[in-house]
Amino acid sequence: MASMTAAPRRRFARLTAAAGLLVTVVALLLAPASPATAHAVLSSSSPAASSVVPNAPTEVVLTFTEPVRKVPDKIRVIAPDGSRADRGEPTFADSVVNIPVDTSAGNGTYLVTYRVISADSHPVSGAFTYSVGAPSEPPVDTGDDSRADPVVSNAIKAGKFVGYAGLLLLVGPALVLALLWPRRLPRTGPARLAWIGLGLVALATVTVTLLQVPYTNGGGPFDITGAGLSLVLGSTFGAAHLVRLGLLAAAAVLLRPLLAGTAGRTDLVILGVLGGAALLTWPLAGHPAASPAPAVSVVVDAVHLGSMAVWLGGLVMLAAFLLPRADERELGAILPIWSRWAALAVSALLLAGIVQALIEVATPTALVSTTYGRLVLAKVGLFALVIGVAAYSRQLVRKRVAASRPAPVRRAVWVELGVTAVVLAVTAVLVQTPPARTAGADVAGAQSGYFTTTVQSSLYSMQIEMSPAQRGNNSVHFYTYTLENQPLPVVEWKATVALPSAGIEAIDVPLLPLTDNHATGEINLPAAGEWELRVTARTTEIDQATVTATVPIR
Incomplete structure (x- = not known):
């Protein structure tokens, strides 16, 4: 009688496992597609980090190295008086983020803070400043709580360690019991170990998925909200973890006969397929x-x-x-x-x-x-x-x-x-x-790839920018202001660079006026060292002054 009921049970187990596999395949097909990208970093911004612009921009543009996703209310522009200058929701278009900005916030230094999610599920955060008219004391973002909580970061690492440990405790007993275990020895101990491994993988998967919510938003370990969880589960990261749980549930049905020693060849093949699919969820996330x-x-x-x-x-x-x-x-x-x-x-x-x-x-x-x-x-x-x-x-x-x-x-x-x-x-x-x-x-805006300074003469102050401040081609920008920090029109520009320590005499920098007080140029610097940059600005037919800056080139 037992043998007559064993076959239907085995067929039912196979059908259940096949159904679980079908569900996970459908979930994979319906999971949100994400482009093949790297851990994103901010590559440029407009206005540029640490720059001084004559007029308030209507928007701040962030350009990342790869496409990024939004974290709600984690992109801010803080005005010189400490108030929020960003207006409305930023728009995301692949790697470019546009932030509408209120132009009536006045002159001074603005702070831009951001936190976004890169394609590999890791949050990317940072901040930089730019100034309108003239620099002032940088404001502080009192509402910025986007820095990663070390408790959350360490808990995720611990969770992934538990998941890896559970995986080997599951695979080892299943493989040995299926192919190498002596028939005379009891299977209770290895079977118990396999179930512990399955439980640890499932526990780690759920834990890491939940912790991804505060990890994304920058909160503490218990800052898990419905909206945050929905954001995580709607990502490739969340889909991969849901698929893993589905595959584990399907595998658990066929794991029981294997551990008991009654699994057939078809059971083992289906388990192998489920195991291979489950392994793919780790790199996919x-x-x-x-x-x-x-x-x-x-x-x-x-x-x-x-x-x-x-x-x-x-x-x-x-x-x-x-x-x-x-x-x-x-x-x-x-x-x-x-x-x-x-x-x-x-x-x-x-x-x-x-x-x-x-x-x-x-x-x-x-x-x-x-x-x-x-x-x-x-x-x-x-x-x-x-x-x-x-x-x-x-x-x-x-x-x-x-x-x-x-x-x-x-x-x-x-x-x-x-x-x-x-x-x-x-x-x-x-x-x-x-x-x-x-x-x-x-x-x-990193110091290694961007140089900026402000120098003064008896007639004006000048904001000087050079990027990337390295050997080879470099872009330079000059902005002139009155001593009262108002834009000052320039009639004629002239600039040279020299590297006396290497015997390189003054090289003319071709300049193109962009506005009355802003000129730009391109120059090739052949060697590293402390370059001397001299800029002469003629403001009237008879008034002109020359300023000098030392630019470290690496």
């Missing part, structure tokens, strides 16, 4: 989906994650169950097979990690000059240590030491697991760190 080569990065990262789960999950099963419980004959059959699996998983892990690092780091310099690059180096060093221990274990297996004296192998396996636990922690931090390819990008 992070940096790989926003890399310069998203298709390659997503697949490579899924291979990297799957190889990690197979290798480390198998190690857990080896250390916790097989080595203590299996007899000499069983270990003699199991360990050579496991050794080959581990070698294949480690090879795939290493190859996938190299490809992903090349995409995300981009340049050798970024390996040592960015946090992301240094974390990659730390992970490589730890991984090399693990490989050494694994090679020692493999040597023991080849010598058949494990079958007769499993203690040396057991010790080596625990060392592997200890080091790889640190590797998982580094990985959890790594996925929350901006990739090196964007961390090193020049942000608009």
